[in-house]
Amino acid sequence: MSPSAEVCAVVLAAGEGQRLRPLTELLPKALCPVGNVALLDRALARIGGLGLSGGSEVAVNAAYLADRVVTHVGDRAHLSVEPDGPLGTSGGIGRLRGWIDGRGVLIGNADAYLADPQREPGKDIAALLEGWTGETVRMLTRPLPPGNTDGFSGHRFAGFSLLPWRYVRDLSDQPSDLVRTAWRPAEAAGELELIIYDGAYIDTGTPADYLRANLHAAAGLTDLTATLTGRATESVVGARAEVRGSVTRCVIWPGATVHEGETLRNAIRAGKDLTVQA
Numbered sequence: 001m002s003p004s005a006e007v008c009a010v011v012l013a014a015g016e017g018q019r020l021r022p023l024t025e026l027l028p029k030a031l032c033p034v035g036n037v038a039l040l041d042r043a044l045a046r047i048g049g050l051g052l053s054g055g056s057e058v059a060v061n062a063a064y065l066a067d068r069v070v071t072h073v074g075d076r077a078h079l080s081v082e083p084d085g086p087l088g089t090s091g092g093i094g095r096l097r098g099w100i101d102g103r104g105v106l107i108g109n110a111d112a113y114l115a116d117p118q119r120e121p122g123k124d125i126a127a128l129l130e131g132w133t134g135e136t137v138r139m140l141t142r143p144l145p146p147g148n149t150d151g152f153s154g155h156r157f158a159g160f161s162l163l164p165w166r167y168v169r170d171l172s173d174q175p176s177d178l179v180r181t182a183w184r185p186a187e188a189a190g191e192l193e194l195i196i197y198d199g200a201y202i203d204t205g206t207p208a209d210y211l212r213a214n215l216h217a218a219a220g221l222t223d224l225t226a227t228l229t230g231r232a233t234e235s236v237v238g239a240r241a242e243v244r245g246s247v248t249r250c251v252i253w254p255g256a257t258v259h260e261g262e263t264l265r266n267a268i269r270a271g272k273d274l275t276v277q278a
Helices: 039-048 066-073 088-095 123-128 178-188 207-218
Strands: 007-012 058-062 078-081 104-109 112-115 137-143 155-163 192-196 200-203 231-233 246-248 263-265 267-270 274-277
Touching: 007 039, 007 088, 039 058, 039 066, 039 104, 039 112, 058 066, 066 078, 088 104, 088 178, 112 155, 112 207, 123 137, 123 155, 123 192, 137 178, 155 178, 155 200, 178 192, 200 207, 207 267, 263 267
Parallel strands: 007 058, 007 104, 058 078, 137 192, 231 246, 246 263
Antiparallel strands: 104 155, 112 200, 137 155, 267 274
16 A cells, blocks of 8 residues: 655665674675675665655665765665765755655665565565555564563664654754654654564674574575585575685675685685684
8 A cells, every 4th residue: 555645765875884894894884795685785676666766766875985885876766975974864864855855755774684585575564654644753673572671662673764754854964863863752752653574684783693684585595607616505605706615604705715625604705815703
């Protein structure tokens, strides 16, 4: 069901990904591959599954290694570059107020990995839009373990939220986050709706969670252009990668090399010899 209010979408891709260093010294976090697909592309595909596409309906922000993000996105979305560094989730949306221009906005974090095997991407988060009047703040969530008091009414944010224009119009382009400027105020006003997501959700911010997302997405996947003369077990091997040693539960980035005699387990390999243990 379509919402009664007009909606656009923003994918937040400006973050540096400090917890993923040194991997993010090579690529911005949004372009790190999960199952051999850039996280940003997964987010754009999910939004596209809702019928939103192109520069008039979808925007992407960029700051850290912005030129890489800009080149990767091309003409698929409107681009908002933050030249002085990331403005945070709220500041990034505030900078896009003129582009949003009176619409509600579906906001997705590029580093959020979502997967619902029962539904196609986009259809799995469609409940965020169903029956929305354009007045409330909605948040995609997963239940927290019993006894955990963090989050929102026993639930944690799961990568996507929906803001009405009346919340967006007051956001500034100064560094800030949506927890402070939108979500908590909406909760206090009784205007926050929690939408339960039944699929898997992983925040890929740490090496361990990044590896977990990859193995959930595509354990056992080797790109057809990769060279595999060694052994790859429960791993994801990227395009043009070379695995001449042995890898188990690993992610081998596109173009990376695992040399003969090397043994990797629970790790990410990028380039010729960069290894990040998860």
